[in-house]
Structure formats: C-alpha cells, structure tokens
Amino acid sequence: MAIADPSRPGYQLPLLLLAGFRTLIDDLHAELARQGHPELRPLHGFALQAVGADGTTATELGQRLGISKQAAGKTIDRLVAIGYLDRANDPRDARRRLVTMTPRGVDGLRRSAEIFDQLRERWAETLGPERVDALEDDLRTVAATNWFRLDVPGWFGG
Amino acid sequence: MAIADPSRPGYQLPLLLLAGFRTLIDDLHAELARQGHPELRPLHGFALQAVGADGTTATELGQRLGISKQAAGKTIDRLVAIGYLDRANDPRDARRRLVTMTPRGVDGLRRSAEIFDQLRERWAETLGPERVDALEDDLRTVAATNWFRLDVPGWFGG
DNA sequence: TACGATAGTCAACGTGGTTGACGAAATAGT
DNA sequence: ACTATTTCGTCAACCACGTTGACTATCGTA
Numbered sequence: 001m002a003i004a005d006p007s008r009p010g011y012q013l014p015l016l017l018l019a020g021f022r023t024l025i026d027d028l029h030a031e032l033a034r035q036g037h038p039e040l041r042p043l044h045g046f047a048l049q050a051v052g053a054d055g056t057t058a059t060e061l062g063q064r065l066g067i068s069k070q071a072a073g074k075t076i077d078r079l080v081a082i083g084y085l086d087r088a089n090d091p092r093d094a095r096r097r098l099v100t101m102t103p104r105g106v107d108g109l110r111r112s113a114e115i116f117d118q119l120r121e122r123w124a125e126t127l128g129p130e131r132v133d134a135l136e137d138d139l140r141t142v143a144a145t146n147w148f149r150l151d152v153p154g155w156f157g158g
Numbered sequence: 159m160a161i162a163d164p165s166r167p168g169y170q171l172p173l174l175l176l177a178g179f180r181t182l183i184d185d186l187h188a189e190l191a192r193q194g195h196p197e198l199r200p201l202h203g204f205a206l207q208a209v210g211a212d213g214t215t216a217t218e219l220g221q222r223l224g225i226s227k228q229a230a231g232k233t234i235d236r237l238v239a240i241g242y243l244d245r246a247n248d249p250r251d252a253r254r255r256l257v258t259m260t261p262r263g264v265d266g267l268r269r270s271a272e273i274f275d276q277l278r279e280r281w282a283e284t285l286g287p288e289r290v291d292a293l294e295d296d297l298r299t300v301a302a303t304n305w306f307r308l309d310v311p312g313w314f315g316g
Numbered sequence: 317t318a319c320g321a322t323a324g325t326c327a328a329c330g331t332g333g334t335t336g337a338c339g340a341a342a343t344a345g346t
Numbered sequence: 347a348c349t350a351t352t353t354c355g356t357c358a359a360c361c362a363c364g365t366t367g368a369c370t371a372t373c374g375t376a
Contacts, residue, residue: 008294010274011207013281014182016294019301021175022313028172041316043332049169059354071333073355078331095341095354116168123171127296135293136166136174138285143177153311154333155180157363158199201363217323229364231324236362253323253372312364315332 024119031115037108039082046150047075048084048101048109055100065150075150084108182277189273195266197240204308205233206242206259206267213258215248223308233308242266 004010025042032040050056050064062072076099079085084105090096101109124132149155162168183200190198208214208222220230234257237243242263248254259267282290307313 004275004279008278008291009271010276010278011271013274013278013290013294014179014186015303015306016297016301017175017179017182018306018310019303020297021172021179022307023301023303024172024175025314041331042314043316057354058356067332068334069355070335070357074332093342093354097355113167113169116171117162118168120166120168120171121162123300126300131292131296132171133166134289135296136171138289138293139174139178142281142284143174143181145173145177145181148173148176149180151333152176153315153331153363154361156183156200156314157311157332158201158361199362215323216325225363226365227324228326228366232363251323251373255324309364311332311362312330315364316330 024116027119028112028115032108032111035111035115037111040084040108043075043150043152044079044082044084045108045112046148047079048105048112050148050150051085051099051101051105053101053106055098057096057099061099065148067149067151071151079105182274185277186270186273190266190269193269193273195269198242198266201233201308201310202237202240202242203266203270204306205237206263206270208306208308209243209257209259209263211259211264213256215254215257219257223306225307225309229309237263 028045029040029042032038032045047061047065050061056064058073058076059069061076062069065072076085076087080087083102086100086102088098088100090098120132127135186203187198187200190196190203205219205223208219214222216231216234217227219234220227223230234243234245238245241260244258244260246256246258248256278290285293
C-alpha cells in the first residue's frame with residue numbers, strides 16, 4: 001500500500017465533505033428564511049422531499065427515510081403543526097392516514113429545489129462547471145448511494 | 159444567470175456530499191470496531207481530536223467545537239465513562255478540571271488517523287490521486303472552513 | 317479587601333431516534 | 347362466514363445531544 005501524503009492527511013476528507021454539505025444547507029436555509037420559510041429545518045426539507053407530490057403514510061415515509069414509523073410519525077406531527085403537511089383519512093383503508101403536502105409545503109419544496117440549483121450554479125461559476133460535474137461523479141463512484149437516510153442526528157450522536 | 163442543467167439538479171450535490179461523509183465515517187467506525195473500539199461513536203472521534211495530546215478543559219473544548227461548555231461537559235462525561243478521557247484537578251487553578259486522553263484514547267485517535275489515511279488511499283486508487291486532491295481543493299475553495307462544529311445533531315435536527 | 321470575571325455543574329427543557337405494547341382494521345385461510 | 351395473522355398508527359418510556367439559566371467556588375484585579 002502506498003504511503004500517505006503527510007500534507008494531505010486522510011482525516012481532512014470527511015471534514016471537507018461535511019463542510020461542503022453544511023455550507024450548502026446553511027445557505028439554503030438562509031435563503032429559504034428570506035423567502036418566507038424561516039421555520040423549515042434541514043431535516044424538514046428532506047422529509048418533505050420524501051413525502052413527495054403524491055403523499056404517503058407514516059410507515060412508508062419511515063421506510064423511505066430509513067427510520068422507524070414512530071419517528072416518521074413525530075416528524076409528520078411537526079410538519080403538520082407548522083403548516084407544511086396535512087393528514088387525512090384514507091377512505092379505502094381506515095387504518096391508514098394519508099399525508100400530503102399543503103400549498104405551503106409545495107411552495108417550500110419548490111423554492112428549495114430552485115435555491116439548490118442556484119447554489120450549484122454558484123459553485124460552477126467559482127470552480128468551473130466541469131469540476132462540479134466531476135465532484136458529483138466521483139462521489140457517486142465512491143459513495144454509491146441512491147437514497148437518503150434521515151437518521152443523521154441519531155446516527156452521528158449515537 | 160445560466161439555466162440549470164435538468165440532468166444535474168442542484169439538490170443532488172448536498173446529498174452526494176453527505177453520502178461521501180457518511181461512507182467515510184461508517185467505514186472508519188466499522189474498522190475501529192474491528193480493532194477493538196466498538197464503543198466509539200462518530201461524535202467521540204471528533205471530540206477526542208479536539209481534546210488533543212495536550213488536554214483541555216470543558217470550556218475550551220466547547221469553544222473549539224462550537225458548542226456550549228455544558229454540552230462539552232456532557233461529552234466529556236461520556237468519554238470518561240467509556241475510558242477514553244481522564245479528568246484531573248489543575249494544581250494551579252482549583253476551578254479548572256484538566257481533561258486528558260487515556261492510553262486507550264490515544265490508541266483510538268491514532269488508529270482513527272491511520273484508518274482515515276487508508277480510506278483516502280482507497281479513494282485515490284479508485285478515482286485517481288489527482289481527483290481526490292482536486293476534490294479536496296475544490297471543497298476548500300467553496301466551503302472554506304478551517305474548523306469543525308460538533309453541533310451536528312442539533313444543527314440538523316433543530 | 318471587595319468586586320467582577322471565569323470554570324464547572326445542576327436542572328429544566330426541546331428535538332430526534334429507539335424499542336415495546338396496544339387497539340383497530342384489513343387480509344388470508346380454513 | 348368465522349377465526350387467525352398481518353399491518354397501520356399511536357402511546358409510553360427511554361436514551362443521546364443540544365440549549366439556556368442559575369448557582370457555587372475560585373481567580374485576578376482595582
């Protein structure tokens with residue numbers, strides 16, 4: 001195995017990845033707050049995305065996000081409370097409670113997507129578009145992930 | 159402003175950065191567990207790093223990690239409980255409680271650094287060394303961070 | 317000496333995640 | 347048709363981590 005370059009210690013790689021992630025998320029939420037969505041937390045955006053335009057149930061949301069149905073239920077509670085999600089009964093299955101986005105939820109999600117596009121564009125202006133493309137491609141190669149796990153707080157903290 | 163490329167939506171960038179971070183941290187801890195440190199959580203490694211070879215105090219650790227002294231104290235409690243840190247009185251200042259690494263703490267931190275080097279090496283074998291260097295350089299440019307904030311669970315969750 | 321600043325801890329609280337248990341309702345099987 | 351099993355949602359208890367506020371003990375200085 002090759003000798004590690006002392007000027008590029010391996011522990012910096014995760015720090016830089018986290019810093020990049022954090023920068024994007026912080027910039028997103030600063031702009032979202034400016035556009036009328038100050039209550040949205042990082043977690044909420046991902047949950048909203050997972051609910052999607054067609055809606056879901058708590059159990060299904062939990063599966064999509066890699067957390068328990070109980071945890072998903074709590075997140076739904078919160079997003080209902082701040083006006084981003086709605087709960088309704090399923091006429092075809094009285095056990096299920098259908099979760100859908102409110103107009104406010106749709107607006108927040110749409111703006112998030114736009115802002116992320118703008119942030120990526122800003123990176124492309126700074127680094128050059130081909131560097132950003134390469135960065136994405138490289139991460140796809142080594143991280144090879146197609147889905148998102150929402151258990152970040154518990155995962156990181158323990 | 160340029161039009162966003164529909165095949166590269168901006169929201170994927172943070173997802174990929176998080177996936178990369180998560181992959182590295184998960185690989186690290188899988189290997190750490192194999193090498194006799196199964197109790198170490200992601201948070202702990204960063205806290206240990208911040209304590210450093212010279213030791214610290216709770217207040218100083220909190221400042222280094224961007225969290226309150228109370229939160230730092232709790233993390234120290236935990237790391238003392240699982241045998242990675244020691245607390246001692248400062249003979250020159252009875253208010254302070256000096257926090258230092260135990261031999262086990264030193265071992266865990268040393269192994270972490272080695273494993274991170276190996277993981278970076280693995281990325282370099284897969285992507286090519288120059289791509290990994292470029293990835294780091296680019297992230298340094300757009301994220302421009304020189305320190306680490308440990309409040310990830312609270313930051314992300316709210 | 318008296319006073320302000322600092323270190324550490326306790327307590328209360330909020331957010332998020334987990335497991336276990338439960339009733340209600342749908343589905344499958346005899 | 348009538349059980350038996352599975353599934354959905356929720357409640358309760360618990361843990362980890364973060365926060366702010368309050369308090370004691372100690373240091374440093376005017």
